[in-house]
Amino acid sequence: xxxxxxxxxxxxxxxxxxxxxxxxxxxxxxxxxxxxxxxxxxxxxxxxxxxxxxxxxxxxxxxxxxxxxxxxxxxxxxxxxxxxxxxxxxxxxxxxxxxxxxxxxxxxxxxxxxxxxxxxxxxxxxxxxxxxxxxxxxxxxxxxxxxxxxxxxxxxxx
Amino acid sequence: xxxxxxxxxxxxxxxxxxxxxxxxxxxxxxxxxxxxxxxxxxxxxxxxxxxxxxxxxxxxxxxxxxxxxxxxxxxxxxxxxxxxxxxxxxxxxxxxxxxxxxxxxxxxxxxxxxxxxxxxxxxxxxxxxxxxxxxxxxxxxxxxxxxxxxxxxxxxxxxxxxxxxxxxxxxxxxxxxxxxxxxxxxxxxxxxxxxxxxxxxxxxxxxxxxxxxxxxxxxxxxxxxxxxxxxxxxxxxxxxxxxxxxxxxxxxxxxxxxxxxxxxxxxxxxxxxxxxxxxxxxxxxxxxxxxxxxxxxxxxxxxxxxxxxxxxxxxxxxxxxxxxxxxxxxxxxxxxxxxxxxxxxxxxxxxxxxxxxxxxxxxxxxxxxxxxxxxxxxxxxxxxxxxxxxxxxxxxxxxxxxxxxxxxxxxxxxxxxxxxxxxxxxxxxxxxxxxxxxxxxxxxxxxxxxxxxxxxxxxxxxxxxxxxxxxxxxxxxxxxxxxxxxxxxxxxxxxxxxxxxxxxxxxxxxxxx
Numbered sequence: 001x002x003x004x005x006x007x008x009x010x011x012x013x014x015x016x017x018x019x020x021x022x023x024x025x026x027x028x029x030x031x032x033x034x035x036x037x038x039x040x041x042x043x044x045x046x047x048x049x050x051x052x053x054x055x056x057x058x059x060x061x062x063x064x065x066x067x068x069x070x071x072x073x074x075x076x077x078x079x080x081x082x083x084x085x086x087x088x089x090x091x092x093x094x095x096x097x098x099x100x101x102x103x104x105x106x107x108x109x110x111x112x113x114x115x116x117x118x119x120x121x122x123x124x125x126x127x128x129x130x131x132x133x134x135x136x137x138x139x140x141x142x143x144x145x146x147x148x149x150x151x152x153x154x155x156x157x158x
Numbered sequence: 159x160x161x162x163x164x165x166x167x168x169x170x171x172x173x174x175x176x177x178x179x180x181x182x183x184x185x186x187x188x189x190x191x192x193x194x195x196x197x198x199x200x201x202x203x204x205x206x207x208x209x210x211x212x213x214x215x216x217x218x219x220x221x222x223x224x225x226x227x228x229x230x231x232x233x234x235x236x237x238x239x240x241x242x243x244x245x246x247x248x249x250x251x252x253x254x255x256x257x258x259x260x261x262x263x264x265x266x267x268x269x270x271x272x273x274x275x276x277x278x279x280x281x282x283x284x285x286x287x288x289x290x291x292x293x294x295x296x297x298x299x300x301x302x303x304x305x306x307x308x309x310x311x312x313x314x315x316x317x318x319x320x321x322x323x324x325x326x327x328x329x330x331x332x333x334x335x336x337x338x339x340x341x342x343x344x345x346x347x348x349x350x351x352x353x354x355x356x357x358x359x360x361x362x363x364x365x366x367x368x369x370x371x372x373x374x375x376x377x378x379x380x381x382x383x384x385x386x387x388x389x390x391x392x393x394x395x396x397x398x399x400x401x402x403x404x405x406x407x408x409x410x411x412x413x414x415x416x417x418x419x420x421x422x423x424x425x426x427x428x429x430x431x432x433x434x435x436x437x438x439x440x441x442x443x444x445x446x447x448x449x450x451x452x453x454x455x456x457x458x459x460x461x462x463x464x465x466x467x468x469x470x471x472x473x474x475x476x477x478x479x480x481x482x483x484x485x486x487x488x489x490x491x492x493x494x495x496x497x498x499x500x501x502x503x504x505x506x507x508x509x510x511x512x513x514x515x516x517x518x519x520x521x522x523x524x525x526x527x528x529x530x531x532x533x534x535x536x537x538x539x540x541x542x543x544x545x546x547x548x549x550x551x552x553x554x555x556x557x558x559x560x561x562x563x564x565x566x567x568x569x570x571x572x573x574x575x576x577x578x579x580x581x582x583x584x585x586x587x588x589x590x591x592x593x594x595x596x597x598x599x600x601x602x603x604x605x606x607x608x609x610x611x612x613x614x615x616x617x618x619x620x621x622x623x624x625x626x627x628x629x630x631x632x633x634x635x636x637x638x639x640x641x642x643x644x645x646x647x648x649x650x651x652x653x654x655x656x657x658x659x660x661x662x663x664x665x666x667x668x669x670x671x
Contacts, residue, residue: 023459024421026441031383031422065443065600066424068383080384084345085540088590089503089578090531122427122544122594124384125348126173127576128205128501128508137386141173 074117086127098145160195162214168201176209182231200356202270203510215242269356275394288478300371306482308494313467325454329462334374344543346574349498350468354388358395364471427598490516503576520554534579542571545651547658584663591655606649
């Protein structure tokens with residue numbers, strides 16, 4: 001445990017060093033932290049705030065404002081299901097329902113086996129091949145419930 | 159000689175299996191001992207034909223086949239794909255297909271044709287001719303050219319782009335910025351994404367021209383994080399442009415500096431609103447600013463800032479290359495030039511169509527879109543994203559023109575068209591519009607923050623049949639408050655989809671369910 005904390009500290013230090021001198025560095029720093037450490041904890045918030053001479057409330061306020069930033073460790077893969085209008089026009093509710101049933105969670109939840117975190121998306125820009133699902137950074141079009149089942153099975157076995 | 163093959167790297171093509179098709183082609187070529195030279199390009203915009211494979215024949219013509227999934231590749235290769243041989247999936251030249259031939263591709267001229275991150279390809283297809291011309295002009299002359307072209311903001315607000323530029327030009331400040339609003343969050347829109355993935359240098363050139371025109375030396379592209387593919391293409395393009403002297407301390411040997419940086423958003427629809435975007439770039443919560451001051455006077459980090467949408471900036475190179483009159487000659491009324499239109503939702507032939515303003519919705523839905531994907535009648539169409547009105551069939555003959563749409567209480571917005579068949583429940587769509595506003599409200603003003611949540615509740619009561627008439631009156635009253643009392647377009651325009659649904663589809667709000 002102590003070793004992990006130590007690793008996190010040095011990773012955070014190097015992220016902060018990389019962004020020194022940048023104008024408006026907070027979002028790039030938060031992205032880098034989430035990308036390398038998986039999420040942005042309250043301990044990270046405190047250290048980022050100190051480095052940027054901001055209050056913890058200011059940094060926390062930014063982290064909690066944006067849907068993309070997460071304060072807790074997600075599952076191994078993040079599944080985004082688009083529920084915007086173009087996907088609704090192609091019955092994405094059925095795909096949504098399948099995702100919720102198969103993973104046993106609602107949006108924001110992580111499946112009991114820790115493999116998938118389910119998130120809602122509001123347009124992934126694939127509106128001519130709806131419904132759309134994104135697993136990590138891999139995009140899928142025309143995702144019927146059956147196709148989603150196959151996609152989840154494939155990612156589960158990775 | 160190696161057979162030249164082109165496959166899209168566009169996210170929509172990848173979502174339909176373009177990467178797998180590419181791998182299968184390489185495998186089949188190796189098995190056959192055939193030599194192929196494969197280039198990943200942008201998408202031609204015919205999403206229903208993706209993955210689209212183009213093979214160069216003996217005459218140097220690109221022959222298209224599609225849609226080609228990975229499992230079809232061995233059979234196709236067997237049938238002579240590498241010789242551009244006949245096959246049921248052979249489409250011929252893309253340029254000869256009516257869907258494509260009837261477009262006017264100015265901004266999207268290179269998308270799907272060139273290697274998106276090759277400066278050589280870009281220049282060979284007319285790229286950087288606009289910047290070269292601009293470097294021989296004064297800032298005021300460049301701005302004049304953009305004003306004269308009639309270009310209006312393609313992000314949705316349709317404000318004249320040149321006027322914004324003129325305001326920034328007139329400011330005396332040692333530091334100015336060019337910011338590209340690439341936070342394309344509207345459902346049913348993907349033209350920004352397609353341009354950034356298929357011809358990112360076009361955006362880079364447009365921003366460079368903007369910087370040279372007003373004396374800004376730094377540009378930011380604020381890209382939504384839902385677009386990782388576009389981010390990758392932009393970073394590659396910027397590096398390529400810099401390596402060739404099109405960006406940096408001495409742009410094309412002119413002695414003028416311009417540098418570009420991509421910044422990722424973090425999943426907040428409100429960042430499409432320009433002042434919220436500037437707050438976000440500064441590292442804050444993306445709360446909308448009060449105006450005045452305008453961003454052109456006091457924008458990013460308090461400095462004069464040009465902030466334009468991707469397509470607005472991406473239209474600048476062709477305007478400078480061909481001249482204002484060339485661009486202005488397309489279009490109707492006060493809507494000049496072309497609009498990249500996105501056909502989405504329940505349509506058979508979804509994708510990107512670039513047309514001069516004036517094309518009607520009906521032509522787009524049926525001639526280009528091919529009618530509904532489900533085969534059922536199209537009942538409603540939402541134009542302009544989640545804040546756009548729902549239009550019934552009786553309004554399908556409206557021409558795409560900013561003023562014509564305003565006249566029917568609708569909006570062209572970013573040119574996204576989402577079609578719904580007759581299974582749609584418009585009361586549920588109205589509820590969703592309010593729900594979306596509640597999820598995405600920045601929280602700064604009360605009509606939007608509270609109004610949207612109350613809106614969901616009121617519509618829920620209508621859906622449940624509780625005091626229907628009283629609640630409909632309440633809803634109209636609430637929408638009026640949101641429309642006139644909100645600080646920005648999110649709260650101010652959510653009433654458009656809601657009230658248009660009530661007005662045009664009253665039956666959906668009065669039936670028991």
